[in-house]
Amino acid sequence: DSGVTQTPKHLITATGQRVTLRCSPRSGDLSVYWYQQSLDQGLQFLIQYYNGEERAKGNILERFSAQQFPDLHSELNLSSLELGDSALYFCASSAASGEDTQYFGPGTRLTVL
């Protein structure tokens, strides 16, 4: 158990809908990262927050957004969902940034029908 929690574990929704994925980092960790794992693209970095502020952006679509709240939990919002958004979404946390080890949550499996 990494200490990173993600909810829900599974999510099934329809095209065009909007969903919110939630992540709670390990106690004391200030950085939260979101990754997407799909069969065709592999594991890709989406976005990083550090202590409430956006720190780095990767291959995140404009339909996706995220935020980190004062209690350091983070939410990833996916809107206007398409079939291709079906994937496993991981959250990771680290104490700070840079070279710090990242600890991954169990993931949320999103299925868009």
Place this chain on the structure above:
Amino acid sequence: AQSVTQLDSHVSVSEGTPVLLRCNYSSSYSPSLFWYVQHPNKGLQLLLKYTSAATLVKGINGFEAEFKKSETSFHLTKPSAHMSDAAEYFCVVTPLVSGNLIFGKGTKLSVKP
């Protein structure tokens, strides 16, 4: 830009025989390198991490990796495979500034009895 190339998409070994999973990296500076493992329907677990201290890094579950700058390689090895090692393994590099992880495409390890 940093990148990693995992040279084999699938490796199959017999239980009790050595494991070698190959990874080459590309980086304009001395990178931080990691190996993560993902068991079926599970999250990602850190196996080991290299951050320019010793070039031979020991990880969990008997795995180790050697950083070879001249060959730009970071291959993962284990002297004797166990059935529980069957999983997908990811070689990962991280830029110093932001810390987001850049994943290789993964190597699926199968272990035959």
